[in-house]
Amino acid sequence: MSVVSFRNEVMAALARAKRRNQAELERELMAAGPECTFDSIHLVRAAVRVAREHGIVLKPTPAIAPSFKSVEGVATLLSSLARGQDAA
Amino acid sequence: MFNNPTHMSLPAPSEVHLWHVPLQRSAARFSQLLSQDERARADRRVGDRRDAFIAAHVSTRLILARYLACPPENVPLASPPGERPTVDDRYLSFSLSHTEGSAVVAVGQGTIGVDLEQVEAIPPDEVEGMADFILTSAEQVELRRRQPRERQTELVRAWSRKEAVLKACGVGLSQAVMADISIQRTTDGGHTASMVGDAQLFHVEDIDLGPDYVGAIATGRLSSVVTSLNFEAVAA
Numbered sequence: 001m002s003v004v005s006f007r008n009e010v011m012a013a014l015a016r017a018k019r020r021n022q023a024e025l026e027r028e029l030m031a032a033g034p035e036c037t038f039d040s041i042h043l044v045r046a047a048v049r050v051a052r053e054h055g056i057v058l059k060p061t062p063a064i065a066p067s068f069k070s071v072e073g074v075a076t077l078l079s080s081l082a083r084g085q086d087a088a
Numbered sequence: 089m090f091n092n093p094t095h096m097s098l099p100a101p102s103e104v105h106l107w108h109v110p111l112q113r114s115a116a117r118f119s120q121l122l123s124q125d126e127r128a129r130a131d132r133r134v135g136d137r138r139d140a141f142i143a144a145h146v147s148t149r150l151i152l153a154r155y156l157a158c159p160p161e162n163v164p165l166a167s168p169p170g171e172r173p174t175v176d177d178r179y180l181s182f183s184l185s186h187t188e189g190s191a192v193v194a195v196g197q198g199t200i201g202v203d204l205e206q207v208e209a210i211p212p213d214e215v216e217g218m219a220d221f222i223l224t225s226a227e228q229v230e231l232r233r234r235q236p237r238e239r240q241t242e243l244v245r246a247w248s249r250k251e252a253v254l255k256a257c258g259v260g261l262s263q264a265v266m267a268d269i270s271i272q273r274t275t276d277g278g279h280t281a282s283m284v285g286d287a288q289l290f291h292v293e294d295i296d297l298g299p300d301y302v303g304a305i306a307t308g309r310l311s312s313v314v315t316s317l318n319f320e321a322v323a324a
Contacts, residue, residue, distance in 0.1 A: 024134065032132045039187070040261045041209045041247060048217045060221050060267040069262035 001082055006050065007075035013046035014038060014071070029071060040068065047074045056081045096154040098179055101197050104305055104312050107151050108297060109191040109319045111143040118146045121161045129167065144186040148173070151193050151319060155180055172255060183255050185303070192295060192303055193319070199290075199308030201255030203248045207300055210247070212240050219243055222250065222266045245302045246271065249292045252306035253281045256290055281306060 011029075015022040018038070028037060047068070051058040056078060058064070067077035099105045119127055119142045130141045145167075149160035152175055156163060164176035175182055183194045183202040187209075194202035210218050219228055219239075223246060231239055231246075250266045257264070268284040271292060279292040291310045295303030305314060 028132070028134050028137070031134070037133055037137070039205075039209070040251070041205060041244075044221060044261065045210065045214060045218065048221050049214065052217050058221065060265045062265055062268070065265055066262050069260075073262075 001054070001079060003072075003075050003079045006078040006082075007071060009050045009053075010046045010071050010074050010078070013049045014042055017042045017045050038071075043068060043071070043074060047078065050078060051081070054078070054082060056085060094154050095157055098155055099196050099315070102309055102312055104194050104196040104200060104307060104314045105317055106202070106295065106305060106314050107147075107193040107195065107317050107319045109144065109147045109151075109186075109193060111140050111147075111186060111189055111191055118142070121146050121149055123161075123165065123167070126165070126167050140186060140188075144184060144191040145173075147191060147319060148182070148184050148193050151195065152180070152182060155195065172258060183252075183305075185251075185255075187301070190297065190301060192297075194305050196307065196312070199256045199306075201252040201257070201306045202295075202303065203251035203255060204295065204297070204301060204303040205244050205248050205251075207241050207244050207302055210240060210244050212236075215239050215243050218247075222247055224267055224270050227271065241302060245294065245304070248302050249279060249281065249294070249304040249306070252292060252304040253283070253290050256306040256308065257283070280310065 011022055011025060015025050048058060064077055067073040119130065122142065122145055126145050130138050133141050149163045152163045153160040156177065165173055166176060167173040173184060179197050181196060181198060181200050183200050185192050185202050185204040187204050187206050190204060192202050192204045194200050219231055223231060227246065231242055234242055249271050250269045253269050254260060254264055269281055271279050271281050273279055281290040281292050289310060290306045290308060291312050292304055292306045293314055295305060297303060
């Protein structure tokens with residue numbers, strides 16, 4: 001599954017978690033630039049939820065911490081972990 | 089012009105002033121008190137989130153101005169994107185956290201971090217998955233021993249304690265792993281926290297703001313006294 005697909009799922013999970021409209025959330029993310037304006041608890045929730053839905057093992061290690069800087073980072077991490085598990 | 093006359097003495101080194109700030113949308117009218125950077129950051133948010141950001145940061149300026157005895161717009165705050173806001177002062181330090189409808193500002197000297205979360209931030213059906221990601225193995229065992237109805241609040245409380253420690257360390261979730269932070273209960277009802285591979289110990293104290301919120305303060309001192317204060321001065 002591609003980074004773009006995971007990004008869409010993370011955004012949908014974020015919108016549900018925050019009870020916000022996904023399009024509005026997208027606009028806010030675009031306006032925010034490099035700054036992550038989401039509460040970190042919601043970004044982690046979205047990552048854990050999407051990982052579970054895809055059977056991805058998301059182990060909390062220092063190596064994955066930098067991915068939690070942005071939605072793109074989380075999507076890239078999930079895509080990479082999914083590919084790794086498929087290959088294994 | 090703002091009437092903000094009350095001067096506050098700096099908290100003693102072992103003391104933390106914890107200000108509870110109910111966030112009012114009306115405070116967004118006072119955005120002129122913010123710096124250009126803060127206004128730009130506010131404008132990167134929309135609707136209620138923009139108003140809440142402005143209200144929280146205006147309130148923070150008003151609170152810090154009381155200690156520094158200066159107009160709120162002159163409080164020397166640095167607020168770079170993606171980093172914690174800091175005040176350029178030799179003694180004073182602070183930490184801000186805000187969530188829906190409420191904010192807390194902790195003021196003290198030295199290392200300090202505060203966090204505030206809504207209990208519903210982690211719904212009951214996501215507790216198990218989040219616990220695996222947030223807690224140490226021993227903390228996961230302890231959580232499972234609790235009654236199912238208690239687990240949601242306890243997990244969000246654990247998140248809040250660890251987030252407060254990260255803020256005290258000046259780092260975010262992209263630089264550290266919550267499961268590497270171990271929280272231990274002390275005999276006096278407080279908590280200490282330590283990070284894997286780091287000798288530094290933090291004192292962690294829970295914040296009580298009613299049944300809908302959980303929060304925590306972390307300080308580098310192991311015997312901090314927290315004094316709670318209410319801030320309701322954001323009015324015309």
